[in-house]
Amino acid sequence: MAAEPARPVVVLLPSTLLGPAVWGPVAADLRRRGHEVLVPPTYLGVQSPEDVLVQLRREVPADRPVALVPHSNAGLYVAAVAAERAVAAIVFVDATLPSDDPATATAPPELREHLASLVEPDGLLPRWTHWWPEDEVAALFPDAATRAAVEAEQSRLPAAYFDAAVPSPSGWQAVPAAYLAFGETYGPERAEAERRGWPTRTLDGGHLHMLVDPEGVTDVLVGLLDELVS
DSSP states (O other): OOOOOOOOEEEEEOOTTSOGGGGHHHHHHHHHTTOOEEOOOOOOSOOSHHHHHHHHHHHSOSSSOEEEEEEEGGGGGHHHHHTTSOEEEEEEEEEOOOOSSSEEESSOHHHHHHHHTTOOTTSBOOOGGGSSOHHHHHTTOSSHHHHHHHHTTOOOOBGGGGGSEEEOOTTGGGSOEEEEEETTTTHHHHHHHHHTTOOEEEESSOTTHHHHOHHHHHHHHHHHHHHHHO
């Protein structure tokens, strides 16, 4: 009797604006449930999307199948990673989707307009948690200690990063995929996932809900991964 194929390594991809701490509790829960998990370290010295891809090529295993779980704008990089790695499944978590065109803008026009008003004299943007009203940001975190851990890993990106585009080679569309939304912020992306026939789930929460209810998020991720990979 043939042995069952090994489960793919679950690669939890944080936003380029944040760091691995946003996935820490979910990563720990997945490991307790028997999954092999990888969370790339904080993106360092990022000036362009290509800098992000260089770091992802270094971190995402090339010698075994992986399941990509991108959060937020990490979803933009899935197409390029899938073109170079054995990607068995993708679960987008409150994330942007790659375009079906050869490249995807790093930000929509309305966000670029907002960011243009935030650029500091050194040409860099403030850290992500300083982009929005304090009451909205505070509500994303379960406590002050968690917020401090996340903020310590935030990168300040140059404004020019958001004028660039991320390569979106074709082929990622054939990978089994699903979408997990937190509330309605990424409603259009969830609707597109539904249009593509992907399994979709919604949890009532903010953009960093994996920090607020890691067990609940892990439950949904495991269910979706089992559905995609089985």
